[in-house]
Amino acid sequence: MSLPSVVPAPSSIVAADGAAFALDADTPIQGARDAAAALTAVVHARTGLALSPSTGSATGRGIELSVTPGGAAESYRIEADAASVVVTGADAAGLFYGVQTLSQLIARKGDGWSVPAVVIEDAPRFAYRGVMLDVARHFHPVETVKAYIDRAAGLKFNALHLHLSDDQGWRIQLDSRPKLTELASGTAVGGDPGGFYTKADYREIVEYAASRHMIVVPEIDMPGHTHAVGVAYPELAEAPVLTDQMTEQARGEGIAAPVAGAPYEGTVVGFSSLKIHDEATYDFISDVFGELAGMTPGPYLHLGGDESLGTDPHDFAEFVARASSIIADLGKTPIAWHEAGDAPGLADTTIGQYWGFVTPTGGMDVTAKGFVDNGAQLILSPADAVYLDMKYSADAPLGLTWANGPTSVERAYSWEPSDVISGIDDSDILGVEAPMWSETIRTLDDIDEMAFPRIAAAAEAAWSPATGRSDLRNWQSFRQRVGDLGPLWKSLGIHFHASEEIPWTTE
Structure with a gap:
């Protein structure tokens, strides 16, 4: 089972069993207001979907964003399956970074969009x-x-x-x-x-x-x-x-x-x-x-x-x-x-x-x-x-x-x-x-x-973790992962250099 592409490489990423989470116009986003607004904006840029954030608690299917103190500064966790996507930050910054990672996970699936079943635990190496x-x-x-x-x-x-x-x-x-x-x-x-x-x-x-x-x-x-x-x-x-x-x-x-x-x-x-x-x-x-x-x-x-x-x-x-x-x-x-x-x-x-x-x-x-x-x-x-x-x-x-x-x-x-x-x-x-x-x-x-x-x-x-401390921290992994960000960067209006060193994804 291949791992989804995330840049910078997270501390831990594991592909989970089960179906992906289907993202559509009716997907609710619940939780922290600022993080929900950031996610709504990037989802619209990437997919054209106009989601409606809510500050209430998650009930059933949807995306839940929350801060749970206690972890390392700026750290976050993402757990996605067919029923829900839960992003938890140790602080507001960590939740924001979790949202940035989630935006990279969104992928085209047929005529729609999805988030793969995955568990990510992540924290920065340097302050x-x-x-x-x-x-x-x-x-x-x-x-x-x-x-x-x-x-x-x-x-x-x-x-x-x-x-x-x-x-x-x-x-x-x-x-x-x-x-x-x-x-x-x-x-x-x-x-x-x-x-x-x-x-x-x-x-x-x-x-x-x-x-x-x-x-x-x-x-x-x-x-x-x-x-x-x-x-x-x-x-x-x-x-x-x-x-x-x-x-x-x-x-x-x-x-x-x-x-x-x-x-x-x-x-x-x-x-x-x-x-x-x-x-x-x-x-x-x-x-x-x-x-x-x-x-x-x-x-x-x-x-x-x-x-x-x-x-x-x-x-x-x-x-x-x-x-x-x-x-x-x-x-x-x-x-x-x-x-x-x-x-x-x-x-x-x-x-x-x-x-x-x-x-x-x-x-x-x-x-x-x-x-x-x-x-x-x-x-x-x-x-x-x-x-x-x-x-x-x-x-x-x-x-x-x-x-x-x-x-x-x-x-x-x-x-x-x-x-x-x-x-x-x-x-x-x-x-x-x-x-x-x-x-x-x-x-x-x-x-x-x-x-x-x-x-x-x-x-x-x-x-990311130091070189040698993660299977992802090498050039071959990076060039593939960064190439998969091409569609996201394009949707965000970033006029990136399409280097021939990178195998760019087009959709």
């Missing part, structure tokens, strides 16, 4: 399961962000990391520093229009994410990636530090090299820096993160800290120590890219985010392990596996290739989080995050093309 969207290189409006939240939540991600500032633009309105959006938000890569989120926009994103059991992690990248800050407040920024390679890259793009105080539309990285020894810089950091902390109910504020090539290493270490302490003093947990891991004085609660390769190079793993040695944890984002903006193939129209060349779906899947950094285990890993940088990404269709199906591989690394 933090993130996606990152770069809205600085190219700005993405609120509706696009909300659509990406829906897509990510359907694969059981629970964190949206927003990269809100970079050399090309500043994207969040702050009352304490109004010139950031007045002067530094209007540009993007390649001369495309910029934009920014008003405080009301940001609140809408945060609330929408919460309704899908996701937190928002805002990132203000510093001390590098800060040219836009210098456009708004030139007294805070150093002059660009350009190497010959940077100048040559700018020339190849046909875009002027960065000039202090002037908007920048290229993709060169590493040339900008804040003034490390000026107290006005730390007043700025206190203003920015203080206001952002009040707008962000989630526990994390991301201070960046990557590719600060224009900053002296000793100055960099001093800077990230002070910036992380400012965030910690606000009652938030700082996150920094792995370069900050060996900085003396780094706030001891600071979470590290590793963006090196699956096989580390240049001592990146040693630096990243500094966070663990400091008593904190790591988020793993190996660029040559889960950077969703990497090209699928050398001739693909979208994406980049710097992370060890193009990233196939198989390569995106075939890595194990506990094997990346020597000397750490699952207890040292907060989770996995799949970033989407936007140098070439302009629209929701672009996001879909680059994310799907590779985002599902990242979801499995974050949620």
Whole structure:
């Protein structure tokens, strides 16, 4: 008896004896209101059936959704047979994830629809399961962000990391520093229009994410990636530090090299820096993160800290120590890219985010392990596996290739989080995050093309049992299971990349 396809792979899935549950327009949905509404929406998208949820108790045939406390956080159970489908979550998030799994189980049966007889017990491997969207290189409006939240939540991600500032633009309105959006938000890569989120926009994103059991992690990248800050407040920024390679890259793009105080539309990285020894810089950091902390109910504020090539290493270490302490003093947990891991004085609660390769190079793993040695944890984002903006193939129209060349779906899947950094285990890993940088990404269709199906591989690394601990945790199983999601993704309006690596189901 074959198992139904579920992505990410659950902790336990057993095909049950007996007939499938027949789903039709008269199928009642009883139980938790929010979960019932989520299920009703996805059933309608997938099948065209307009079910009517009820908050009463289940009586006889139907779908029952409920929360029964006591299990692991975010865990759920599904039991389906010919008479009923019962989804139980240990908490509201677990019930929501159970609904997402149930939506994947719905299959065409003749002229109708059914849910196979099955028992699923499931819980996440890691507490933090993130996606990152770069809205600085190219700005993405609120509706696009909300659509990406829906897509990510359907694969059981629970964190949206927003990269809100970079050399090309500043994207969040702050009352304490109004010139950031007045002067530094209007540009993007390649001369495309910029934009920014008003405080009301940001609140809408945060609330929408919460309704899908996701937190928002805002990132203000510093001390590098800060040219836009210098456009708004030139007294805070150093002059660009350009190497010959940077100048040559700018020339190849046909875009002027960065000039202090002037908007920048290229993709060169590493040339900008804040003034490390000026107290006005730390007043700025206190203003920015203080206001952002009040707008962000989630526990994390991301201070960046990557590719600060224009900053002296000793100055960099001093800077990230002070910036992380400012965030910690606000009652938030700082996150920094792995370069900050060996900085003396780094706030001891600071979470590290590793963006090196699956096989580390240049001592990146040693630096990243500094966070663990400091008593904190790591988020793993190996660029040559889960950077969703990497090209699928050398001739693909979208994406980049710097992370060890193009990233196939198989390569995106075939890595194990506990094997990346020597000397750490699952207890040292907060989770996995799949970033989407936007140098070439302009629209929701672009996001879909680059994310799907590779985002599902990242979801499995974050949620499912470790490689070798489940018969499903292998490439051959994954490619079959993800291929079976094609009809669901299509019905949800996801313009996924129909990779030839995957045997796609068409109905």
